[in-house]
Amino acid sequence: MLSTLLLVLAGSWSATAHAQQMPAQPAYPQPSTAAPLQSPLPAAAPPAAEPRFMVVLDPAHGGADAGAILGAGDPEKNFIVALAIRLHALLNARGIHSILTRDGDTTLDNNARATIANSTHAAACVLLHATSTGNGVHMYTSSLPAAGPQDARRAFLPWQTAQASYEMESLRLESDINSALTRQHIPVLLARTSIMPLDSMACPAVAIEIAPFDVKTPLTDLTYQEKIIEALATALQAWRSDWRMQP
């Protein structure tokens, strides 16, 4: 009897004690004031007399990551890599050096894409996506707050927010592409977003999401695709002059 009571008392006491010992802090992630320097970028190429103009084309998704399902049931990854390969060929034909982060159905993580762009010291990084939502071309620059003075950069950049130091150049690149698309009478939406690997790219960078032209002209329309490829190639030619003229 006594022992039973003692056991009950001991049990309830230990439960209370346990409850009191529970830490009063919720398990939520604290906002990080400073992103960890996962992969500090090496110092960029010294200002040579003839800096090489290189474009990195990044067809999004691939392999296990199919991306969005487009109107005809096609995965975004297949549509966009085919378009990127055609743009790559056209750029090469016009004497603009460009590389593709992938040219097949391969899985490529965001760090690998950013590493390709950053180790190339690209003059333009163009991320390519497609969607069945909306119309025309949606063009995005990073929504990261712009980093401080220009001369503080090109030494070491935090990996997660490297793009913050390239805000002005990215906006100028976006402006060139916007002009070329508008000349082709393609509707353009300009906005900002936070996506990887855009935020990790240490280069003038835009993400381009191609939507159907309108309800009658789907993504599969070859004339529409040609117009977009032509506009992007023209814009990158214009950007080559702008980029060479900048201080």
Added chain:
Amino acid sequence: MIPRYQKIVLWLLLISSVLMAAYLIRLRARAQDQLAAVPDPVPMRAPVEAPPEQATLMVANDADGSLAPVERQVALPAETTTRARALLNDLFAYYAESDSPHPLAVLPAVNDVFLLPVPASKNASQSDSSSASSTTDNQIAVINLNRSFVDHHPSGIEVETLTLLSILGTLHANMPQITQVRFLVDGQPKDTLAGHADLTRTYLTANDVPQVTTSTNSPDGDVSPQKTPEKQP
């Protein structure tokens, strides 16, 4: 040899202690049943008796990528955590309607909203770390999205970005003390909403919504993606 009367006393004591133990166990089971019958004190939804108030939802439109204010009468509790959740519940109920400009069908979208004071290092006005007292200070909202909602969210930069901006814009319009927002999905961190928009970073409600770019067509508001004036049919 133990005397007979002592044996009897011993047996009586043993039997009575067994009986009392059985009675104690029965009492405990009954108390447990009574406790279980009491309704869960944690409110699972906004109390219905909250008076309807005018709220501004920042509603996304997939067709033109815009975000526009829509005035609604919403029952908003005074308590800030349930108030934030009631606001977001109403926003996603709006998106689930049949003529939604940004169709998102799966509800509920939000499991919980947690509000926490912005750490003192970022919020210089308050050096004291006593958290509960700082109701007028800036807050971080941790929004715990529902896994099923996320799994069925359409994939694309525009559509995902609009969902996030709509959440940020709606909180900013009605609860300006919420200055930062983070996201979880069923309590776990997730890289992206549906393959594109970043869910790992802390969003600033006043700054992360798109700001002025090169185009001039849009009003100067905080919450409005920019469109080119040249858009043609």
